[in-house]
Amino acid sequence: MELTTTVSELTKLLSSVRREGRTVGLVPTMGYLHRGHCSLMEAAARECDEVLITVFVNPLQFAEGEDFETYPRDLERDMELAAASGATVAFVPSVAEMYPGGEVLTTVTVSGVSEGYEGAVRPGHFAGVATVVAKLFSMTTPDRAYFGEKDYQQVVVVRRMVTDLSMGVDVVACPTIREPDGLAMSSRNTYLSDPERRAAPTLHAALRAGASLIESGERDPAVVRATMEDVLAAEPLFRLDYLDVVDADTMRTPERLVGELRLIGAATIGRARLLDNIGVRVDG
Numbered sequence: 001m002e003l004t005t006t007v008s009e010l011t012k013l014l015s016s017v018r019r020e021g022r023t024v025g026l027v028p029t030m031g032y033l034h035r036g037h038c039s040l041m042e043a044a045a046r047e048c049d050e051v052l053i054t055v056f057v058n059p060l061q062f063a064e065g066e067d068f069e070t071y072p073r074d075l076e077r078d079m080e081l082a083a084a085s086g087a088t089v090a091f092v093p094s095v096a097e098m099y100p101g102g103e104v105l106t107t108v109t110v111s112g113v114s115e116g117y118e119g120a121v122r123p124g125h126f127a128g129v130a131t132v133v134a135k136l137f138s139m140t141t142p143d144r145a146y147f148g149e150k151d152y153q154q155v156v157v158v159r160r161m162v163t164d165l166s167m168g169v170d171v172v173a174c175p176t177i178r179e180p181d182g183l184a185m186s187s188r189n190t191y192l193s194d195p196e197r198r199a200a201p202t203l204h205a206a207l208r209a210g211a212s213l214i215e216s217g218e219r220d221p222a223v224v225r226a227t228m229e230d231v232l233a234a235e236p237l238f239r240l241d242y243l244d245v246v247d248a249d250t251m252r253t254p255e256r257l258v259g260e261l262r263l264i265g266a267a268t269i270g271r272a273r274l275l276d277n278i279g280v281r282v283d284g
């Protein structure tokens with residue numbers, strides 16, 4: 001695996017890859033890799049000739065007071081895991097390399113799908129995400145880009161950006177990888193104390209409770225929401241941001257639950273803000 005920290009070196013590397021007619025799969029990450037990230041690289045390795053992983057903790061997607069400074073980092077371990085998961089190139093730029101103009105005056109904003117939920121709790125977050133993903137696409141012109149369903153709204157936002165800006169990248173969404181007790185893997189799980197770690201799967205349990213209610217015929221989103229909130233409220237360590245059921249494409253709650261749906265949730269436990277979601281399909 002080749003490691004590069006500069007855009008110019010990356011461009012050189014990729015142009016020889018292109019000359020040979022090889023396809024490129026991009027896997028953008030913020031590092032501190034776990035099996036969720038590895039699954040994206042493994043999927044890319046199955047479908048593309050070259051697997052390009054990027055490790056960049058993007059300041060633009062963190063708001064004031066969030067965990068940008070303390071976000072966990074371990075580059076040596078990341079590089080070992082990336083190579084073992086099939087990555088052929090790792091791009092690990094500094095903030096100055098990614099944002100050479102200093103203050104960023106040009107950003108990408110996706111309206112609508114980015115406004116509720118994570119977008120409401122973390123103003124500016126999705127503009128930060130869309131901007132860095134657009135920059136990575138423009139630097140690397142990948143054939144495919146791999147994202148985790150774990151960050152479901154992010155997938156919807158990126159897909160919409162690619163459609164609206166005709167970026168010509170195939171966005172591949174990969175299933176969420178979980179711990180055996182249901183907790184979605186996340187770099188931020190490292191923030192959890194032992195009691196918090198034991199309580200953490202309750203977020204997934206709440207979503208599962210909502211899904212089984214829908215599967216048993218419930219079509220009123222308010223009832224599903226209330227059930228999920230009850231499950232989470234039974235775990236006093238959690239502070240709820242939102243639990244809801246939305247249309248999988250629009251991120252809006254339908255009046256009646258039919259079609260491709262997503263149960264989504266976010267809650268804080270100790271220092272960790274956890275996100276999770278699951279899909280349910282109701283044939284109308």
Ligand code: AMP
Binds near residue numbers: 037149
């Ligand atoms: P992050 O480093 O948290 O920005 O995540 C980088 C990519 O890995 C994103 O596309 C995430 O959705 C994805 N990802 C994070 N956690 C998981 C997981 N548990 N399962 C699958 N994909 C994940």
